[in-house]
Amino acid sequence: MLNELTKRESSLMQNADGFLFRDLNKNGQLDIYEDPRQPLDARVEDLLSQMTLAEKAGMMFMPGAVVNDDGSIEEKPEAAGFGFVASSGMTSQKLTHFNIWQIPGAQVLATWHNNLQKFAEQSRLGIPLSIASDPRNHFTRNIFSMAATDFSQWCETLGFGALNDPDLVHEFANMVREEYVAVGIRIALHPQIDLATEPRWARISGTFGEDAHVSAALGAAYIAGFQGDELGAESVACMTKHF
Numbered sequence: 691m692l693n694e695l696t697k698r699e700s701s702l703m704q705n706a707d708g709f710l711f712r713d714l715n716k717n718g719q720l721d722i723y724e725d726p727r728q729p730l731d732a733r734v735e736d737l738l739s740q741m742t743l744a745e746k747a748g749m750m751f752m753p754g755a756v757v758n759d760d761g762s763i764e765e766k767p768e769a770a771g772f773g774f775v776a777s778s779g780m781t782s783q784k785l786t787h788f789n790i791w792q793i794p795g796a797q798v799l800a801t802w803h804n805n806l807q808k809f810a811e812q813s814r815l816g817i818p819l820s821i822a823s824d825p826r827n828h829f830t831r832n833i834f835s836m837a838a839t840d841f842s843q844w845c846e847t848l849g850f851g852a853l854n855d856p857d858l859v860h861e862f863a864n865m866v867r868e869e870y871v872a873v874g875i876r877i878a879l880h881p882q883i884d885l886a887t888e889p890r891w892a893r894i895s896g897t898f899g900e901d902a903h904v905s906a907a908l909g910a911a912y913i914a915g916f917q918g919d920e921l922g923a924e925s926v927a928c929m930t931k932h933f
Contacts, residue, residue: 702716721740722735723740737817745784749785751785753785756771756774760801761799763805773789776806780806787822789821792837796872800874821874821875821877824879827843829845829846830896842865847882848895848898859911862912863914880912880928881930882931883909883931912928
């Protein structure tokens with residue numbers, strides 16, 4: 691059901707026989723995909739039936755997006771970092787998924803995310819955005835792993851491999867999940883479960899090491915910490931890589 695923040699902030703609230711919902715496609719009635727009481731598969735099928743080919747194609751991409759230092763969503767030539775201006779991509783290319791790299795800070799990211807979701811409400815079908823991130827809770831800082839800044843900072847996953855403690859990995863993942871949800875990140879572009887068998891490879895620090903059994907056990911604990919027993923309202927979905 692809709693949380694209290696959504697009820698206060700959304701401009702699309704409607705009442706159907708005492709049931710509050712967001713009229714995402716602005717047609718004045720409660721569609722199946724707008725009704726959280728309906729089965730998930732039915733909601734997906736209803737939404738797909740209303741989408742154009744261009745809207746479906748837009749959901750197949752996840753480009754990087756720039757986060758303005760004031761949380762605004764308009765294009766700013768002086769904005770730090772690189773990537774798409776998300777609001778422009780949403781309008782011109784029907785994009786609904788974005789990856790973020792360097793950010794000004796957690797509070798700014800949360801503001802930017804909320805502003806984008808309000809902007810997304812005004813699209814033809816009001817499809818919400820999903821925001822993804824590579825790891826940002828360790829020490830490595832490059833295009834594949836972000837500086838921790840306001841987020842908690844832990845050892846690299848290679849360190850977790852050396853410790854070989856699934857309970858600790860689950861605790862780590864659950865804490866990071868809470869941080870991600872707080873700022874609007876709902877897709878984790880990790881864990882990385884490649885086996886570190888090639889010493890010349892530049893991505894070894896993102897693995898759990900060379901042991902397949904250790905990687906399997908820690909990877910399972912990691913995913914469970916982010917997603918829970920099943921995907922739900924408080925989950926962060928993991929994209930296990932590389933494939």
